[in-house]
Amino acid sequence: MNAILKTENLNLWYGQNHALKDINLEMPQNQVTALIGPSGCGKSTFLKTLDRMNDLVPTVKIEGKVLYRDQNIFDPQVDVTWLRRHVGMVFQKPNPFPMSIYDNIAYGPRTHGIRNKKQLDEIVEKSLRGAAIWDEVKDRLKKSALSLSGGQQQRICIARALAVEPDVLLMDEATSALDPISTSKIEDLIAELKKSYTIVIVTHNMQQATRVSDRCAFFLHGELVEADDTEKLFSVPKDKRTEDYITGRFG
Amino acid sequence: MAQDRHNAQTKAQKARRLRDSVEWLVKNIFFLCGIVAVASVLFISVYLVISGLPAMLEIGVTDFLFGDTWDGKNGVYGILPFILTSFAGTGGAILIGVPVGVLTAMFLAKVANHRLAVVIRSAVSLLAGIPSVVYGLVGMVVLVPTVQKAFNLSSGANLLAAIVVLTVMILPSIINVAETALRAVPKEYEEASLALGATHTETIFRVSLPAARSGVATAIVLGVGRAIGEAMAIIMVSGNVANMPENLFTPVRFLTTAIASEMNYATVGSLWRESLFSIALVLFLFIMLINVALNLFVKNKKEG
Numbered sequence: 001m002n003a004i005l006k007t008e009n010l011n012l013w014y015g016q017n018h019a020l021k022d023i024n025l026e027m028p029q030n031q032v033t034a035l036i037g038p039s040g041c042g043k044s045t046f047l048k049t050l051d052r053m054n055d056l057v058p059t060v061k062i063e064g065k066v067l068y069r070d071q072n073i074f075d076p077q078v079d080v081t082w083l084r085r086h087v088g089m090v091f092q093k094p095n096p097f098p099m100s101i102y103d104n105i106a107y108g109p110r111t112h113g114i115r116n117k118k119q120l121d122e123i124v125e126k127s128l129r130g131a132a133i134w135d136e137v138k139d140r141l142k143k144s145a146l147s148l149s150g151g152q153q154q155r156i157c158i159a160r161a162l163a164v165e166p167d168v169l170l171m172d173e174a175t176s177a178l179d180p181i182s183t184s185k186i187e188d189l190i191a192e193l194k195k196s197y198t199i200v201i202v203t204h205n206m207q208q209a210t211r212v213s214d215r216c217a218f219f220l221h222g223e224l225v226e227a228d229d230t231e232k233l234f235s236v237p238k239d240k241r242t243e244d245y246i247t248g249r250f251g
Numbered sequence: 252m253a254q255d256r257h258n259a260q261t262k263a264q265k266a267r268r269l270r271d272s273v274e275w276l277v278k279n280i281f282f283l284c285g286i287v288a289v290a291s292v293l294f295i296s297v298y299l300v301i302s303g304l305p306a307m308l309e310i311g312v313t314d315f316l317f318g319d320t321w322d323g324k325n326g327v328y329g330i331l332p333f334i335l336t337s338f339a340g341t342g343g344a345i346l347i348g349v350p351v352g353v354l355t356a357m358f359l360a361k362v363a364n365h366r367l368a369v370v371i372r373s374a375v376s377l378l379a380g381i382p383s384v385v386y387g388l389v390g391m392v393v394l395v396p397t398v399q400k401a402f403n404l405s406s407g408a409n410l411l412a413a414i415v416v417l418t419v420m421i422l423p424s425i426i427n428v429a430e431t432a433l434r435a436v437p438k439e440y441e442e443a444s445l446a447l448g449a450t451h452t453e454t455i456f457r458v459s460l461p462a463a464r465s466g467v468a469t470a471i472v473l474g475v476g477r478a479i480g481e482a483m484a485i486i487m488v489s490g491n492v493a494n495m496p497e498n499l500f501t502p503v504r505f506l507t508t509a510i511a512s513e514m515n516y517a518t519v520g521s522l523w524r525e526s527l528f529s530i531a532l533v534l535f536l537f538i539m540l541i542n543v544a545l546n547l548f549v550k551n552k553k554e555g
């Protein structure tokens with residue numbers, strides 16, 4: 001098993017709040033890892049640690065390691081913009097910029113120095129195709145991205161993340177704000193994307209976890225209770241607490 | 252018993268009548284207060300048109316607006332120098348004040364730590380509270396000699412000095428409005444940008460600023476309004492000569508300062524004096540235009 005992302009004894013505090021406790025988790029290449037667990041158990045915190053978006057929280061304190069391709073991302077010589085370029089993030093609430101669809105997708109590549117119009121055109125088309133939304137928007141690339149439906153906006157956000165050609169894609173409840181049809185489109189998309197990317201998702205939806213993920217990690221009160229192949233975790237959970245949670249018996 | 256009930260009833264009725272009349276009175280006081288503002292605007296507009304239009308027509312609208320010489324004492328009434336000076340002064344102040352003000356706002360809203368931001372913000376509100384005559388005074392005593400020495404001129408009271416004073420005067424409103432707009436930018440936009448590997452600075456310039464653009468436009472229009480209407484602060488630093496604003500070192504006179512400086516000399520009832528009201532009318536129209544522009548921006552902001 002080739003883990004692109006791996007945490008070693010990862011601990012995180014928000015002030016006095018010990019939000020992640022000794023997390024050791026491997027996220028294998030070209031697989032979908034799903035993080036599940038009750039609200040407030042630290043799933044988003046864990047995900048945000050992987051691309052150092054937690055740096056924005058002033059009170060945060062982190063110990064332990066996160067290895068991205070065997071490089072500890074907290075090493076002083078690691079450039080955080082380099083990390084975030086390779087480890088992309090899609091947020092819970094669709095958050096396209098208040099700009100045209102085209103400019104949304106081109107934002108990342110432009111930031112990283114691509115100015116050539118033809119090259120940008122190609123990236124935009126490729127990314128929109130990659131996010132399975134090209135056909136729906138190809139005739140209105142100059143329109144505001146905010147004019148799209150929520151499900152379309154979320155796929156625009158995925159396309160925007162793909163446009164910088166990341167290695168890993170983090171998705172925090174990316175479908176929780178969407179209707180069932182948009183959700184299933186994005187689930188299909190995830191199955192497609194894992195051929196080229198390594199994906200980590202957070203979900204509250206057990207069916208979704210079983211449908212899309214290869215591996216599954218169960219968090220509780222900031223601890224990683226159990227991580228295994230999704231099928232195994234859902235059929236023969238090793239830990240009683242996991243079993244309680246996935247069968248809905250969780251208090 | 253019946254008598255008692257009757258008494259109670261009339262008492263209640265009386266109380267109700269009293270309450271109703273108080274209600275009526277208060278409502279009308281509110282209304283009257285509201286009318287004060289409307290009436291003042293109407294009165295000023297009508298008064299300006301009545302007292303400014305005849306002289307303008309007598310002089311000839313084109314001669315008045317586009318005549319390049321003003322010599323009130325000798326009956327030459329061309330206000331183009333004043334119009335151009337007001338444009339140049341306002342334009343100059345905007346040209347310097349907007350970048351400085353917007354960058355300050357960006358610093359306050361997105362970069363500065365809390366304590367520093369508090370210090371700068373209170374300095375800015377103090378700046379806003381300084382009376383314009385004080386700006387003028389300090390400008391005259393400090394700025395004018397400095398300009399004179401720095402550029403080796405015969406007098407430092409000129410367009411440049413006026414632009415500097417106007418710039419400082421419009422900074423507070425630009426900073427305040429732009430900062431409010433920048434703070435209102437949803438932080439999701441900024442997070443999305445950072446998550447794509449953009450730096451903090453890139454994010455501020457390429458996401459936050461564009462997202463706040465209508466607020467920034469409002470700030471600019473407010474600055475224009477403030478600058479074009481200002482008289483007191485610049486009358487003492489601009490040289491107050493009816494020259495065309497040929498360059499930064501020309502002593503000049505603005506629309507506002509033209510009125511303020513000649514009103515005491517022009518004989519009541521003379522065309523000279525009436526033409527000063529015509530200048531006021533022109534100034535008033537400019538400010539009306541700016542207000543229309545401002546309303547358009549604010550409306551756009553609500554719709555967008």
Ligand SMILES: Nc1ncnc2c1ncn2[C@@H]1O[C@H](COP(=O)(O)OP(=O)(O)OP(=O)(O)O)[C@@H](O)[C@H]1O
Pocket residue numbers: 014017019037038039040041042043044045046057
């Ligand atoms: N920015 C923050 N500052 C301080 N505490 C935080 C912050 N973000 C999260 N926390 C705390 O960290 C803990 C874990 O929160 P987190 O958002 O990671 O949970 P979650 O598993 O994603 O929950 P949910 O399913 O509701 O999204 C909670 O106790 C929360 O209050």
Ligand SMILES: [Mg+2]
Pocket residue numbers: 043044045172
């Ligand atoms: Mg969460």
